[in-house]
Amino acid sequence: MMVEKNKVVEGDCIEVMDDFDSNSVDFVMFSPPYDVDKEYEDRKGKEVYNLFMTEVMSKLATVLKNDGRFCVVVPFRSGAKTGRWSRLEMLFKCVDGSGMNIRDMIVWNQNDVSGTAWGSWKSASSPNIQYQTEYVVVGYNKQWKKERDGVSTITADEFKKWTISNIWDVTPDSDRSDIVNHPAPYPEELVERCLKLFTYKDALVFDPMVGSGTTCAVAKRFQRDYIGVEKVEKYCRLARSRVRMTDVKSIDLSEDDEVKDEPKQVNLMDYGEKCD
Ligand SMILES: C[S@@+](CC[C@H](N)C(=O)[O-])C[C@H]1O[C@@H](n2cnc3c(N)ncnc32)[C@H](O)[C@@H]1O
Numbered sequence: 001m002m003v004e005k006n007k008v009v010e011g012d013c014i015e016v017m018d019d020f021d022s023n024s025v026d027f028v029m030f031s032p033p034y035d036v037d038k039e040y041e042d043r044k045g046k047e048v049y050n051l052f053m054t055e056v057m058s059k060l061a062t063v064l065k066n067d068g069r070f071c072v073v074v075p076f077r078s079g080a081k082t083g084r085w086s087r088l089e090m091l092f093k094c095v096d097g098s099g100m101n102i103r104d105m106i107v108w109n110q111n112d113v114s115g116t117a118w119g120s121w122k123s124a125s126s127p128n129i130q131y132q133t134e135y136v137v138v139g140y141n142k143q144w145k146k147e148r149d150g151v152s153t154i155t156a157d158e159f160k161k162w163t164i165s166n167i168w169d170v171t172p173d174s175d176r177s178d179i180v181n182h183p184a185p186y187p188e189e190l191v192e193r194c195l196k197l198f199t200y201k202d203a204l205v206f207d208p209m210v211g212s213g214t215t216c217a218v219a220k221r222f223q224r225d226y227i228g229v230e231k232v233e234k235y236c237r238l239a240r241s242r243v244r245m246t247d248v249k250s251i252d253l254s255e256d257d258e259v260k261d262e263p264k265q266v267n268l269m270d271y272g273e274k275c276d
Pocket residue numbers: 011012013014030031032033034040182184185186187208209210211212213214215229230231232235
């Protein structure tokens with residue numbers, strides 16, 4: 001049985017994924033709990049968190065198509081109170097264990113440093129570096145290149161801007177009044193970039209931990225199908241109403257027509273490696 005498309009489902013993603021057809025999802029994007037005492041999580045500690053993420057990634061490997069892709073947003077590590085072990089390193093291991101593959105890593109520069117946790121001030125004893133970045137781990141199930149052609153909805157300017165560097169400056173939009181009731185939403189622009197770069201129009205986009213519904217709202221806006229899962233009832237309601245309020249944007253790439261062939265005319269060195 002396949003979970004209905006264009007819905008946000010309340011439940012535990014590990015259980016809900018059992019109701020998916022295998023090989024049915026084109027693209028997964030999510031940000032897991034970071035095991036840092038947010039209101040939606042009971043801190044598990046490294047070992048239990050590892051079991052949780054291992055299970056999530058291996059179930060995702062079953063539901064993703066062979067040429068399905070994923071983007072997972074994680075920090076490098078947490079602070080002293082919640083364990084300095086690396087969430088990023090753990091994700092790498094869980095992806096590896098699932099049999100899926102990592103292709104790229106985007107550095108999400110939030111340009112936002114708050115607080116002054118110096119560690120040992122002016123001493124080499126135990127200095128502390130503050131992070132203003134998180135990471136978008138980009139991967140795929142069995143093959144990176146798409147098996148079939150589809151309709152891309154990215155402009156030439158967007159393509160150039162988002163592929164010329166793996167460092168993306170994207171301001172968090174956590175103070176938006178419509179999503180303020182979730183403690184850790186990621187910005188719509190981050191999802192828009194990933195969706196337009198990595199999926200065709202009408203792709204099935206899945207967020208197993210949808211929170212305030214950002215992934216599903218952006219998928220709807222840019223004419224992708226979506227499924228979201230969220231275990232906390234109040235966030236589930238928030239996500240559903242946010243998606244309901246989201247308008248579908250019409251896609252117009254006509255002004256882009258004259259520059260469509262541009263990459264063939266320029267030095268490919270400017271654009272990095274050609275696709276494999
Ligand atoms: C970092 S937040 C996601 C925020 C989301 N990307 C957004 O933009 O709003 C993680 C979410 O995962 C949910 N969650 C945690 N474990 C889950 C599980 N096993 N199944 C479904 N949702 C889960 C939490 O309730 C929380 O809302």
